Amino acid sequence: MEPFIDPFWLPVIFAGLMGLSILLYVILDGYDLGVGMLSALARGEERDLMVASIGPFWDANETWLVLGIGLLLVAFPIAHGIILTQLYLPVFVMLAGLILRGVAFEFRAKAEPNRKHLWDKSFIGGSLMATLAQGYMLGAYILGFDQSLGAVLFCLLAAAGLAAGYVFVGACWLIYKTEGALQERSVRWARLGLWATAAAMAAVSLVTPLLSQRIFDRWFSLPEIIALLPIPMMSAVLFIGLAIFLSRPKRHDDALSWVPLAGAGTVFALGFIGIAYSFYPYVIPDRLDIWQAAASPEALSIILVGTVFVLPVILGYSLLAHWIFRGKATHLSYY
Amino acid sequence: MSELDPFILSRIQFAANISFHILFPTITIALGWVLLAFKLAFNRTGNEAWMDAYRFWVKVFALSFAMGVVSGITMSFQFGTNWPGFMERVGNIAGPLLAYEVLTAFFLEAVFLGIMLFGFRRVPNWVHTLATVLVAAGTTLSAFWILVLNSWMHTPAGFELRDGVVHATNWAQVIFNPSMPYRLTHMLIASGLTVAFLIAGISAYRWLRGDRGDGVAKALRSAIAMAALLIPVQILVGDLHGLNTLEHQPAKVAAMEGNWETRPNVPLVLFAIPDEEARTNHLEIGIPNGASLILKHDPNGVVPGLNDFVGEHPPVAPVFWGFRVMVGIGMLMLLVSWFTWWKIRRKGMEGAPRWLLQLLVGMAFSGWVATLAGWYVTEIGRQPWLVTGVLTTKDALGPVPAGMVATTLILYLAIYAALLAAYVLVIFQLAKRGDAAPQGKPMFPMPGGGEGPARPLREPLAPAE
Numbered sequence: 001m002e003p004f005i006d007p008f009w010l011p012v013i014f015a016g017l018m019g020l021s022i023l024l025y026v027i028l029d030g031y032d033l034g035v036g037m038l039s040a041l042a043r044g045e046e047r048d049l050m051v052a053s054i055g056p057f058w059d060a061n062e063t064w065l066v067l068g069i070g071l072l073l074v075a076f077p078i079a080h081g082i083i084l085t086q087l088y089l090p091v092f093v094m095l096a097g098l099i100l101r102g103v104a105f106e107f108r109a110k111a112e113p114n115r116k117h118l119w120d121k122s123f124i125g126g127s128l129m130a131t132l133a134q135g136y137m138l139g140a141y142i143l144g145f146d147q148s149l150g151a152v153l154f155c156l157l158a159a160a161g162l163a164a165g166y167v168f169v170g171a172c173w174l175i176y177k178t179e180g181a182l183q184e185r186s187v188r189w190a191r192l193g194l195w196a197t198a199a200a201m202a203a204v205s206l207v208t209p210l211l212s213q214r215i216f217d218r219w220f221s222l223p224e225i226i227a228l229l230p231i232p233m234m235s236a237v238l239f240i241g242l243a244i245f246l247s248r249p250k251r252h253d254d255a256l257s258w259v260p261l262a263g264a265g266t267v268f269a270l271g272f273i274g275i276a277y278s279f280y281p282y283v284i285p286d287r288l289d290i291w292q293a294a295a296s297p298e299a300l301s302i303i304l305v306g307t308v309f310v311l312p313v314i315l316g317y318s319l320l321a322h323w324i325f326r327g328k329a330t331h332l333s334y335y
Numbered sequence: 336m337s338e339l340d341p342f343i344l345s346r347i348q349f350a351a352n353i354s355f356h357i358l359f360p361t362i363t364i365a366l367g368w369v370l371l372a373f374k375l376a377f378n379r380t381g382n383e384a385w386m387d388a389y390r391f392w393v394k395v396f397a398l399s400f401a402m403g404v405v406s407g408i409t410m411s412f413q414f415g416t417n418w419p420g421f422m423e424r425v426g427n428i429a430g431p432l433l434a435y436e437v438l439t440a441f442f443l444e445a446v447f448l449g450i451m452l453f454g455f456r457r458v459p460n461w462v463h464t465l466a467t468v469l470v471a472a473g474t475t476l477s478a479f480w481i482l483v484l485n486s487w488m489h490t491p492a493g494f495e496l497r498d499g500v501v502h503a504t505n506w507a508q509v510i511f512n513p514s515m516p517y518r519l520t521h522m523l524i525a526s527g528l529t530v531a532f533l534i535a536g537i538s539a540y541r542w543l544r545g546d547r548g549d550g551v552a553k554a555l556r557s558a559i560a561m562a563a564l565l566i567p568v569q570i571l572v573g574d575l576h577g578l579n580t581l582e583h584q585p586a587k588v589a590a591m592e593g594n595w596e597t598r599p600n601v602p603l604v605l606f607a608i609p610d611e612e613a614r615t616n617h618l619e620i621g622i623p624n625g626a627s628l629i630l631k632h633d634p635n636g637v638v639p640g641l642n643d644f645v646g647e648h649p650p651v652a653p654v655f656w657g658f659r660v661m662v663g664i665g666m667l668m669l670l671v672s673w674f675t676w677w678k679i680r681r682k683g684m685e686g687a688p689r690w691l692l693q694l695l696v697g698m699a700f701s702g703w704v705a706t707l708a709g710w711y712v713t714e715i716g717r718q719p720w721l722v723t724g725v726l727t728t729k730d731a732l733g734p735v736p737a738g739m740v741a742t743t744l745i746l747y748l749a750i751y752a753a754l755l756a757a758y759v760l761v762i763f764q765l766a767k768r769g770d771a772a773p774q775g776k777p778m779f780p781m782p783g784g785g786e787g788p789a790r791p792l793r794e795p796l797a798p799a800e
């Protein structure tokens with residue numbers, strides 16, 4: 001197939017699509033994994049309800065990861081190989097975690113009652129493993145796969161930071177999808193998650209420019225810094241606003257229970273834009289840019305045609321599923 | 336082996352991952368359509384027994400689907416972690432095919448699975464039926480794309496090489512490459528047979544335990560009919576697939592037949608111990624002219640031998656044995672399904688002797704064994720190539736050290752063994768509980784008495800009038 005747009009733009013478009021997939025994954029499966037980790041703090045019926053709140057969604061949410069990694073694989077094949085061989089062990093930990101988490105939904109509902117606690121451990125442990133591995137990989141990626149002690153410590157900071165972020169968005173999801181005592185507990189979890197996330201984002205934002213001269217130059221020079229200032233400022237305003245919102249006594253009508261979730265999603269998006277700006281146009285920091293790594297324009301064109309038609313449809317029926325399962329979570333039943 | 340070889344370890348790891356993965360799509364591809372058939376049968380007849388069958392098998396479907404999803408994600412990462420050369424060299428073809436699988440199939444099945452499983456009481460009946468159709472179509476579409484890619488790796492077409500990198504020149508030829516129609520049909524029917532024997536085996540198990548509801552009998556009868564109809568078609572399609580392989584990958588067929596010399600009047604070898612060192616078979620038992628007859632439809636037909644491909648043919652023993660296991664199970668399926676059908680056609684379940692039901696229980700997972708054996712034949716049979724004539728498996732290997740691969744391999748195997756055991760155990764536990772009770776149980780039982788269906792069960796499924 002002949003490329004129908006300037007080959008210069010194809011890698012840019014695919015970098016954008018890949019970024020969008022990963023951002024959607026981090027927000028959507030982020031709340032799943034956050035709920036998974038938080039379910040360690042609940043028991044019995046409460047835990048069942050937490051699992052039920054994400055039951056109809058987790059599979060589709062996880063598919064954004066497959067699309068993101070798939071776009072990396074198909075659009076930037078060389079980068080895909082380099083990144084994944086560098087991240088061999090954390091990728092394994094993440095996959096093992098996603099396996100243990102994903103199968104637990106079904107097994108915990110179907111196994112003999114005396115085995116259910118094993119699948120609960122698989123659910124909680126899997127969520128934790130996947131989260132920490134993803135955070136670790138994010139850190140390793142930011143530093144260009146540096147293996148020094150300082151870099152490893154940074155990766156651990158990123159792992160803890162992403163765990164805080166997922167707990168935060170997971171708690172916000174529960175505020176939106178639950179009521180009563182569980183919702184009140186979720187508000188407390190969200191408050192803790194909020195401060196931990198804010199601290200982690202601030203720490204990563206401060207340490208990254210110190211560790212990478214290139215990122216330092218991209219942010220702290222005129223006139224860029226003026227154009228970029230809205231990102232940290234909006235993040236700070238959002239954090240403070242959410243903190244105030246979460247500390248108010250509970251409203252009776254519950255009509256605003258979606259606000260923390262929307263706020264958390266926006267915070268994630270802002271953090272993501274910051275990271276994306278730091279790297280563009282590199283797909284592997286300081287080594288390989290998106291034009292060097294791109295697949296042939298013919299191959300990209302044929303994928304783009306499908307994506308343009310299919311992506312809106314996917315977004316449409318994903319929204320439909322969220323609408324069908326709108327409102328407060330109930331215990332799931334097949335019939 | 337004194338030293339760990341990352342090549343062998345990576346191959347074993349990929350084989351372990353893909354073997355584990357394929358078990359579950361093999362079930363969900365056909366089970367989705369079977370569930371749809373159960374549901375439509377209920378919509379049409381109003382007979383609660385069909386709904387019993389649906390309610391039981393939708394649980395197995397949900398479990399299998401989750402296992403398939405999580406093991407499938409592993410696959411998409413392993414291309415990069417262990418075989419980066421694959422995407423670097425043939426990414427321009429493999430990439431778009433995989434992308435279309437994710438875009439058209441994965442999201443479709445993932446989103447509508449939620450509605451199919453948990454939406455029964457939230458959406459009108461027709462939407463629930465539509466969701467079931469879309470999930471079944473999604474699994475089948477996913478099989479289509481991945482088999483297009485796999486077939487292209489066996490019989491590449493519609494491309495050119497520029498600086499060692501593959502570029503597509505004709506997408507129609509890429510998609511409808513020579514082996515695709517045969518491989519796709521063969522796999523879809525294999526899925527149907529696997530599901531038929533699984534349903535028959537588990538239903539026989541329930542029947543033997545005294546769980547003799549009409550739903551169990553209907554499921555077993557449907558499964559036997561399905562198996563009896565599909566197995567002759569599968570034998571025919573398998574034969575056509577073999578002829579196609581003979582045309583495009585003769586070395587693979589030579590290994591399947593255990594034939595060393597290119598010659599006429601080649602026997603159909605039933606048993607032998609192939610010896611690659613001595614390049615001959617030991618203890619060979621064969622039917623004279625059999626292979627020539629099957630492959631060339633002529634007792635004097637010349638069948639290619641392995642000695643024409645010295646150094647370039649696949650390892651003989653696994654291909655030879657894999658083929659015999661697959662065909663042997665196929666023949667057993669033919670005998671058992673037809674005999675069972677003959678026994679129950681008039682008298683129903685009472686006509687089936689106890690030993691036959693026990694045999695069906697024993698064959699519940701026989702489809703898995705045959706499917707895996709068949710895949711080993713075709714995948715090992717492609718070696719030493721990863722993409723025939725374009726890229727060898729060795730050239731696609733990544734730089735990860737052997738120790739790391741060995742570590743992850745052991746951990747993967749441990750996880751897979753545990754999950755496989757849990758999966759089979761839970762299916763038999765579900766069968767023991769026989770919880771297709773007409774009273775709907777919540778998926779997550781509540782300690783305080785549980786929650787019944789919000790509206791009468793029959794109502795949402797009653798034929799719309």
